Structures are given as C-alpha cells and as structure tokens.
Amino acid sequence: MKFSVLVNEGPYTHQASDTALAFTKAALEKGHEIFRVFFYHDGVNNGTRLTVPPQDDRNLQQMWSDLGAKYKLDLVVCIAAAQRRGILDENEAKRQGKDANNIAPGFRISGLGQLIEAGIEADRLVVFGD
Amino acid sequence: MKFSVLVNEGPYTHQASDTALAFTKAALEKGHEIFRVFFYHDGVNNGTRLTVPPQDDRNLQQMWSDLGAKYKLDLVVCIAAAQRRGILDENEAKRQGKDANNIAPGFRISGLGQLIEAGIEADRLVVFGD
C-alpha cells in the first residue's frame, strides 16, 4: 500500500517527529511504499542540519536523512512554513539575500501543492503533530 | 521595577513571542527596567536571522532585535536548547564543526544559569509559552 506522512512539529519539543519516523520505518519494513513525507508548520525544523543534540540523545535530523537515503524517500519541507521559521536551502538563501542556509541532506523545499498531491496519490495520509 | 521575561516558544506557531514582546515594550515604556529576556525551549527559534516572513506579516526576530538595540536589552538564547534546535552563533558553529551559523543580531547564546540569575536579580519574572 502507498502511504504519505505529514509531520507538523519540529524535533524534540513534541514527540510527533519520533512517532512519524517510527511509523514510516515500520511501514517500509512491512514492504509498503512511502510516497512522500511532508513537513509543515514547525515540522520544517526537522530539516535543519545545524542541530547538535546531546551526545546521549537521538539525532532526529540525521535519522530522517539516513532513512531517506536508505529508501530514497521524498522528504519535502513546505516553502512558506520554512521561510517563516528560517529554514533555507542554497537557492532560497540567495533569492532572499540571506548569507547562510541550513537545509539538511536529503530534504528538499517545495510548495504546499506537494502536500495535496501526497494526499491524492497515496492510499493513506497519516498525520503527526502537537 | 526590574522585570525578567522568559519566552518558551518560537515565533509565529504560538502567540507567546508576540505577547512577550508587547509586554516587554509596555514595561519599558512605563519606565520599568528589563533585566533580561531569556529564550528557552522552542523560544530559541526567535533568534535565527534566516527567517523570511510574508511581506504582509510581522517579522518577530527583527522586532526583538530592534527593541533590543533601542533599549540595550540582554537577549539570551539558552545554549542547550539552541543546540538541540539548530540555533548557533559563529563560535558555536566552529566548535561543533558546522559550516554555517544563524544567530540574529542582538541575541547572545549562554547557559541556563542566566535564567536562574534572571529570576534572582529581577523583582518579577514573567513567563510566556504554549
């Protein structure tokens, strides 16, 4: 079956990202397809490569990037939500005249239409949030 | 009177930062002193200079930086919370081997002890959060 996953909160503050990651992994291990993981609201904060969690804690950005690389996942950060919260890739940083970017490997920034498409194309959309 | 302010949530997602800013401004305009504004939990996300809010929306980072400059406010971002969430200044980025930093002008990164001190030194500590 084809799933899409929506992550609405950032890492650490709420459990949403942890649960979404565990769900996504379990679905893949059962042979399901993940059409897309879309990050909205504070969920975009999962996609910064500048996090330095404590050494005895999990690194959620790294875990998403690793899972994405292993299964070739489409990890999409909403552009409008990302701009409000300061998540930029190289192109966006240039376009907005910012002197740095912080997007993590394996994440891409795109529009909200990708969320609607994720709902249309997948058999099930599962949402995680606050 | 001497106030300290604690901001526990990031900009836009919750109203906490807006209300804290309005409170701080009103206190200053009444002639009170603001000993420190401390940003904890997701509150550290107020301190990234990479945000690009929509043109018809407020820019909370800019408003904090401006208010800070006008009144010489001590705007302190908690280092432990900031590392978890990817808010770094130049020193921290170097120390952690990161290729970019995102701290906004007028904010400084320091330890949780600064929050305790803010509670001890101010006559009142007022907290804003989710």
Place this chain on the structure above:
Amino acid sequence: MSEGSKKKKFLYINRRAPYGSIYALESLEVVLIGAAFEQDVSLAFIDDGVYQLMKDQDTKAIGMKNFAPTYRALGDYGVTKVFVEKESLDERGLSADDLMELVYEDENEDYAEKPLLTVVDRKSLAAVMGEQDVVLSF
C-alpha cells in the same frame, strides 16, 4: 476533470482558535492552495475552531494580520461545503449570529447567492468525517 484523473474527498477540520497559534492561518493556506487541484473539498469548524469565523475580529492591537476576510473568498475558490458544529457553538455560548455572514455564488443556479456556512449537529458531522478519503485536522 478528465475521467482518468483522481478526484478525492478532502476534509479539513479546524479545531483551534485563531491567533493564539498559527494552525488556523496555515490551515487556510492549505485549503486555498488545494483548491487548484479541483478535489471534492469540505471544511469543518468544530471545538475552538468556530472562533475562526467570529464577526468583528480586530487584530490591530495584537499586531497580527486579520485573516478572517479571507474566508469570504472560499466560494470563489470553489469551496462551498463549510460546516460549523452546533454543539461547539452551544458550549461556548455562541450562536450562528455571532459568526460572519459568508456567502457564495452558486454557478449551477445562475450564480444565486447562498449562505456558505451550514450549522450541523455533531452526529451529522461525524457522518461527514466517515465519507472522506483524506482528513486533515488543524
């Protein structure tokens, strides 16, 4: 729509008051972007979500943009199934009179102006939820 393309039933459930958090505004952004995809869209306002539709919202003093007028455009975006839960109004001491008078022009009836909001009871709304392909709650 062409026969081959997919048309799904999308329900957006709005449960939170506006301004205290961004969910109401960012939900509206999804609905407006989603309109371009010509899906079968419904909106439901339940629990504190009913406050999103209040008349006379004035956000000047909190320094935030008043996005309530945007709900007036829903009809133009082809979103005409908009439900408000009666029990949610009742619990809050509100009635339909406290809400904005929203209308849309029905293109199937010579653009006759019709009320956009339909107040329904909890049981009916639960039935609407049970008919969807995709449910997004904000």
Place this chain on the structure above:
Amino acid sequence: MSEGSKKKKFLYINRRAPYGSIYALESLEVVLIGAAFEQDVSLAFIDDGVYQLMKDQDTKAIGMKNFAPTYRALGDYGVTKVFVEKESLDERGLSADDLMELVYEDENEDYAEKPLLTVVDRKSLAAVMGEQDVVLSF
C-alpha cells in the same frame, strides 16, 4: 550563603507527562543547573506532571532517553522539597505506590534516609505556590 547575597524561593511546577513533549526534561535541566545557585527550591508535580515520577518507565521502544533515574539525584543536588498533588493522582487512578521510591539523605540528621516525595492536597499546594518569589511552570 553570605548575608548580603540574595536567596529566593523558587518553585518549579511540572504539569505535563514525560516524552510526549520535552518540557519535563528541560524543566529538570533547569532544576539541576539552578541547584548551583543555592536558592530555596521546591518542586511540585501536578496534573499530568505526576506521570514523570512513574515507576518502571521503559523508553527503549520509543527510542528516547529514560530520564526518570535523574529524579533520584535531586537530593544530592540539595532539592528536598518535592510535592506531589493528591488530587492529580486520584483523578488518574494512581496512588503513591505507582511512583518511584525516591529518598534523600538529610544532612541535618546525620544523613538519615528520608522519603523525597510528599503527597499533599490541592489546597496545601496552592498555599505553597503563594509563598514563592519565583514560579516557573513547565
């Protein structure tokens, strides 16, 4: 402490369950750092905060660090006034037996081992709240 230095009464109120959000953990980090300042510290566990003290927390399967053992160190940090609200336990079908058995060594009584948690009723806790200089709620 020297006579001139300030000593204030700090109360940390823990209201949320652990793991679902980070507030419980980051509250504990404040308490431990704050201990170095030798203030007059109290902790209160009310509402869902009582779940932070549950016995037998096992976080292996959620992939998060179990920080419950850290509460055992509170006494070593000089934090010995730790209140648990009785009504909050009752509403959740919990009793003091469901909580970790935490102790501290009383340095004023030849390091006698004493229970760290004191179960108090809501009214008493409200009185404790009213005696503080600084109240932080997480």
Place this chain on the structure above:
Amino acid sequence: MSTLHTVNKSPFERSTFMSCLGHLQPGDAVLMIEDGVVGARKGGAFAGALASVAGACKLFVLGPDLAARGLKESDLIDGVTVVDYGGFVDLAASHDRTNSWL
C-alpha cells in the same frame, strides 16, 4: 502576598484554565490572555466556574486578545476587567509573583 495568575489557553482546549482556578488563594488575580480570553464569555461552559471565584479573586482579560477574537467587553461575564498591555505590566508589578499556567 498575592499572585497574578495568567492563563493563555482556551478552557475548551486545555486543562490549564481549570487547574489555575483550582489553585487560587483569596486575593489573587487571574489574567486571561491569548486564547484564554474565550473562557470569560457569558453563557460559555466555563463561565460558571470562573464566576464562582470572582468573589475571592480579581478577574482580568487582555483587551487586544479579546478584540482579535471578535469579543467585546459586553460579551463577558460580570466582574471581569479589560486591560491593555500596560495594564498587564501594572498587574505583574502590583502582585508579588506571576504564575503562568502553561
């Protein structure tokens, strides 16, 4: 030695509002801010609980938040005073401590 309690969430969404009311001392003040202002509306399910503490405690709502949610002073239960951000500062200054119910 009284406390200013602030409540920033709707009682219809979170338990903080009722938890706050359950921990008041006589002479304390409650200030409803942000989404918390909706709890003070006349005819709402929590109006009675709020009114029951109005004798022993003073009740306030933040006007800017009230207006944003389309509510007017006349929509509120009796005994609630509307203040602006300056009034919030005054309340924080005139009480011995602030307890933010988050």
Place this chain on the structure above:
Amino acid sequence: MSTLHTVNKSPFERSTFMSCLGHLQPGDAVLMIEDGVVGARKGGAFAGALASVAGACKLFVLGPDLAARGLKESDLIDGVTVVDYGGFVDLAASHDRTNSWL
C-alpha cells in the same frame, strides 16, 4: 468504510480525546499514542467515557508509549489492545482513512 482515529494527547491535558470520542462512527477504531495512552488507565477519570464506546468501536494503545510512561497492559481498562508501530501501520492500512485528532 471505517476510520482509524489517533489521539496523541492526554485527556487530562487536552480536549482532543473527548472530542474524538464524540465523533466516532460504529466500526471505527481509536488508537491512543504518545501522551494519549494515559487515557486508557483503569480507574482514571476518563476510563468510563472510553469504556462506553468499546462496544461499537475497537480500542488500541501504542505499546512503546505505554511502556515509556510506566504503564502495563494490566493497568488498562478491559477491551483495549496493545499494538507496536507495525500494528499501527496495519491499522492505518486496514481502515479507509486516518483522522489524527491534533
């Protein structure tokens, strides 16, 4: 045509748990995850409300979240099934849609 409802917050903290129970259709399933698992504890204030829907709907809790909060299967009201993340996936697949009460 049944729905999997997920509830991720404690009923003692938020209204989502009760709002979800109020919007169930016969044949639906409710899965309590994250802090939501505490609502299924025997003797708790919401145990009765949950038990009252157990006839028409199936009830589940996410085991990893239950263990993290120091709760065991034997602590739960009757009629609640414990699943792991794989079971969560199976439930999402076997119902026509998922409704996350956020």
